[in-house]
Amino acid sequence: MAVKIKDVAAHAGVSVGTVSNVLNGRETVSPAAAERVRAAIDALGYVRNDAARQLRAGRSRSIALIVLDVGNPFFAAVARGAEARAAEDGYVVLLGSSDGDADHERLYLDQFREQRVAGVLLTPAVPEGDVVQHLASAGVPLVLVDEQTDSDAACTVSVDDVEGGHLAVAHLLAQGRRRIAVVAGPLTTRQVADRLEGARRAVAEVDGASLEVIETDAMTVLAGRAAGEALRERGDHPDAVFAANDLLAVGLLQALTMLGGIRVPDDIALVGYDDIDFAAATVVPLTSVRQPAEELGATAVDLLLRQLDGELDPAERQVRFRPELVVRASSG
The missing domain is CATH 1.10.260.40 (lambda repressor-like DNA-binding domains)
Structure with missing residues (x-):
């Protein structure tokens, strides 16, 4: 007992x-x-019994954070930033990973709501899905992380991924590359679609440049390696690749250089996205588009706490960061 x-x-x-x-x-x-x-x-x-105490006090001291893939170092960094900011005000962060599955996401949301969390930070499994209105109708404070929405029901913290895609491919074109391939994850993912849009804009600005899109079913090292093996076996491969995240880029690098004898950047220049912690430590240091991951998490918590305190100006509900290109050896 x-x-x-x-x-x-x-x-x-x-x-x-x-x-x-x-x-x-x-x-x-x-x-x-x-x-x-x-x-x-x-x-x-x-x-x-802290849950009962918080219920009597009228506010929980916990915040839910649900991301697409907790195994991705980018989302791990987002969580670190959220935890650090939450701790400043005496809150803890409860973390869940939806794996991009809407049903899994809803299960987490239901469980966290039963825990009476103060609010939810969410990277939605389905862009423009009904989850925003679902939480708004239940009166749950919400901040979308690494996502955008036209709805007034949620605050958002995001990065301009169209600009990020443009930065990556414009850099490759500036190195004299003209046959560009984009190794993307699922094109239904908003971030992937925006990065691809930026890439297309950069190619359209240069005469004689072409763009090939290689879609993968996941944004993992294994998916990148499979894409790299397919490129290696082709007789006519592109002279540059933009990978939609660094995990794909690491897999590509393994398949091209360690397994296939293709030289990076001599034969194929390579750019990734996210600038995760070990991007600089790959066998060929990886050029990448940096997102301020920890700042995204911290800002999301800050917006949520200001909502809870009634101190958030409507003009401050949407925060958008600009990406930064970090040039290393993989792009020449």
Whole structure:
């Protein structure tokens, strides 16, 4: 049977109110009584029912963060930024990974709402899906992370991925490359579609340049390696590749250089996206488009907390960062 606060009070020989004062850090308890309470807590193994306490207080101290893939270092960095900012105000972040599955996402949302989270930070599994209105109708404060929306029901924190795609391919074209391939994840993913749009705009600005799109079913190292093996086996391969994220780029690099004898950047120049932590440490250091991942997470928490406090100006509901090209050896 779970130990209750009255059991602690009885063991320590104090009132329930005294135990509550100790648990909440109030200074109205004598040092001797406080020591007896702490000893009783240790002896009995008491664990405070924080959910009930928060419900009585009217606000939870936890925030839900649901991302597309927690195994992607980009989203891990987003989570780090969110956790650091939340801790400044005494909140904790509960993390879930939808794996891009709408049903999995809804399961997490339902579970976190049962935990009475203060609000939700979400990278939606389905762009422009009904999840925003679903949460808004339930009165759940929401910030979309690495996503945009035309709805007034949610704040957003995002990066201009069209500009990012343009930066990547304009750089390759400036190196004299003309046959550009984009190795993309699923084109239904908003971020992929925007990066591809930026790439197309850059190619359209240069006479004689061409663009080939190679769609993959995932944005992982294995998917990138498979795309690289397919390119290696072709007789006529592109002279430059823009990968829609760094995991794809790492897989491509493995297949082209370590397995296939194609020289990067001599034969194929390569640019990735996200500038994850180990992009600079690959066998050929990877040129990448940097997103401020930790700042995205921190800003999302900041917007959510300001919503909760009623301090958010409507003009500040949409925050958009600009990407930055980080040039390394893989692009020449």
